[in-house]
Amino acid sequence: MNNKMWAGRSSKEVDSRVNDFNSSIKFDSRMYRQDIKGSMAHAEMLGDCGIIEKSESEKIIAGLKEILADIDSGKLQFDPNAEDIHMFVESELTNRLGDTGKRLHTARSRNDQVALDIRMYLKDEIDEIIPMIRELIGVLCDIAEKNLDTIMPGYTHLQRAQPITFAHHMMAYAQMLIRDIGRFEDTYKRMNKMPLGSGALATTTYPIDRRQVCGLLGFDDITMNSLDGVSDRDFCVEMCSAISILMMHLSRFSEEIILWSSWEFKFIELDDAYATGSSIMPQKKNPDVTELIRGKTGRVYGDLNTLLVMLKGTPLAYNKDMQEDKEAIFDAIDTVKLCLTTFIPMLSTMELYKENMRNAAARGFINATDCADYLVKKGLPFRDAYKITGTLVAYCIKNQTVLENLSLDEFRELSPVFDDDVYEAIKLETCVNMRKADGGPAPDAVKKQIEFARKYTK
Ligand code: ARG
Secondary structure, eight states, rough: OOOOOOTTTOOOOOOOHHHHHHHHHHHGGGGHHHHHHHHHHHHHHHHHTTOOOHHHHHHHHHHHHHHHHHHHTTTTTOOOOSSSHHHHHHHHHHHHGGGGGGTTTTTOOHHHHHHHHHHHHHHHHHHHHHHHHHHHHHHHHHHHHHHTTTTEEETTTTTEEEEEHHHHHHHHHHHHHHHHHHHHHHHHHHHEEEETOHHHHOSSSOOOOOHHHHHHHTOSOOOOOHHHHHHHHHHHHHHHHHHHHHHHHHHHHHHHHHHHHHHOSSSEEEGGGGOBBOOSTTOOOHHHHHHHHHHHHHHHHHHHHHHHHHHHTSSSSOGGGGGGGGHHHHHHHHHHHHHHHHHHHHHHHHEOHHHHHHHHSSSSSHHHHHHHHHHHTTTTTTHHHHHHHHHHOOOOOOOOOOOGGGGGHHHHHHHHTTTTHHHHTSOOOOOOOOOSSSSSHHHHHHHHHHHHHHHGGE
């Protein structure tokens, strides 16, 4: 005999291999809180609408409350043989309440139930992820505040390009993270629609009150089409893409930290607590955390791809394929939280080698643009100024020197407009301080960027 809750039609016990294959309790049990809260709201509505007796609705709610407390305290363990969290909670309730427990699933399907649970679960996770991003932005602002004058080379093509400051560099990441917060907030808005009442696919004939459930569960509205209500997983895709983009930012940042902590750069040194050694090479100090973040970014992109591909061929409405949404989105969530949890203290304890940054900025002719701009300000067309400066750079390379060390005569050999003030014009400090346009590296411009970013730390 089939002893499943949905037994009736079926005459045989489901093959144990199918049972295991079908079961999602291993991973969806993490939604038990949301599942129980959703059921409590549903039971309350059923009672208020006269679909079940008020007294039964009260018993169900009390029973669910106890189940929640028992799971929280560890007194009640998940049954690995249960098909999923929904079946587990319902059968536990029935064990405890008998026939009354069997009334809970009136006017409901697991299809709208799971659509509800996952929305509630993801909303809760967004509420945890956003504060972590805020904390990271705060750390960036702290570092930036202390390094408004820390000159470093800015790069394009990983070639030294123009001088910037470490503060300016940090605030670039703050901007990315601010956009990340926006993406999570947008996702939240769209997932904040209550699907319960969609039923299996076509609502129900009972006189339910979807708006009551919506209000009880703190959603801002109900879903407007029952087919869509049960088959929509856009919000999982959206959330996973928001996570993927955040991971991409963390990964680019990690790549820079890996470069900066190499002997070739030595701009920074990670705290010993956030680096690891080698089992054979005694001198090694490896930036494993950042490498793992870079690596795990690929894994999160995989999760996003899983969701997109899982959905692309599924007809309306619910299909079991959609059970696969959970492992993917849960993995992405766990991964990004783990990365943020490690990355934040790693960043805040990192030591800066300002001397090395400055020395790197002093070589590589990153003031060449400023030298050309100097000539332009003296009246030369930019293309001529560019060519003269290029020739000067070639001359410096040949003579193993830098622009600042050329004599005025050497400068003047290429253009008579060069004067004593060229030395001031091509000093690194001048190069940075003159770039005071909004968004630029000049300390005052970066201060404004910090002030802006600080708003997102609360
Ligand atoms: N465990 C299922 C899931 O996660 C719940 C919904 C099951 N619905 C169904 N019609 N079999 O998708």
